[in-house]
Amino acid sequence: MELIEVKEKKETLRENIFGKKYKVFSASGSLMNGYLILPKYISKKFEITYDENSHEHTPKPPKTAPSESKIAFHFESENEIAVLIGDTIELYDNELNIIKEIETGAFVKTIGKSLHHYNYGKKDDTCNGYRFVKIVYQDAEYIVKGNVIYKLEKFREQPKAGNNELIFFETSKSQDYLQNIKPAQGFEFCEHFTYSPFIIYNVKNEQYNFIKLEKNELFSKISSAFKDANFLQTKGIYNLTFFDEGFYGFETFHDGTPYGVKITESQGTFIAKYM
Known part of the structure; x- marks a missing residue:
């Protein structure tokens, strides 16, 4: 079945205020006895049901893809500082439409987290679930x-230093999301x-x-406990001095063995080395 839009003058369009008017043709190209008015849906794709014994031709909007299904979020308040890390960082609006992608390593303020856990747009209480964070x-x-x-x-x-201009943060204990x-x-x-970066605030x-993180002979051995990254990660920090x-x-531990970590600063860049 083929639909051909009917072009009419503006003064004759009163009958079509609910949509555009189309002629209806069969697959063979012959004109069927009737017209079809399609509502102005946002989507341009329709399923058309046609009954030769009826004069009613009813357009149906397409089914919504699972990824497009709306989720009714309920957020609890947050007021924290966090960092975004991943191969792809997508920022969404309240309808989970992708607004933009940004590079990994951005520091942000959190103002809310969803009460439930989700995965692929559906609630998920398994270990694969995660919260959405505003x-x-x-x-x-x-x-x-x-x-x-x-x-x-x-x-x-x-650590007590002469100027006290640096504040140290860890993320290893933070899996709230x-x-x-x-x-x-x-x-x-x-x-x-997961990632587990150790952060310094100037x-x-x-x-x-x-x-x-300087890559020496201990790097590959200790860093295997974390996702691959070029920054220092920790799961336990002791005697920061x-x-x-x-x-x-x-001091930190890997497989029960203690290791030392030395952090130096050069022109505003912090560098760590396993000892």
Whole structure:
């Protein structure tokens, strides 16, 4: 069946205020006895049902794809600083339409997180589920998936340095946006292989910084516990100290073995080295 739009003068269009008027042709090209008026749906694709024994020709809007289904979000308030890390960082509006993609490593403010966990647009209480997080990025509000955002938590024991212009943050304990407990299995926890950056905030410059990681013989051994990245990641920090020689250091563990980490600064860039 083929539809041909009927062109009419403006003064004769009163009968078509609900849509455009079309002639209806059969597959063989012969004119069927009737016209069809299609509502002005947003989509341009229609399913047309035609009954030769009836004069009614009813257009149906196309079925909505699962990814386009609207989700009724309910957010609880947040007021945290977080960092976005991932291969693809998508920023969504309230209808989960992609507004833009940005580069990894952006620091944002969180203002809300969904009460439920989701995956592929549906509620998901398994270990694959994540919350949606409402953020402020460059003075505009967006929504991101909870599997690309890491909340910064101020290290409980800040090292005492002469100027005290640096504040240290960790993300290893922050998995608020992921599903942590396996459903219907008591207190068995989900295991997530994620990023876990250690962040330094420069108070004077009002700037958050990743710590670049020098690749020595210990790098490949210790970094295997984290997702691949060129910045320092940790799962436990002990005895974070500022040394008189002008560098910071702390202890960490990998497979039960202790290692030292030395952090130096050069022209505003922080560099870490496993010892």
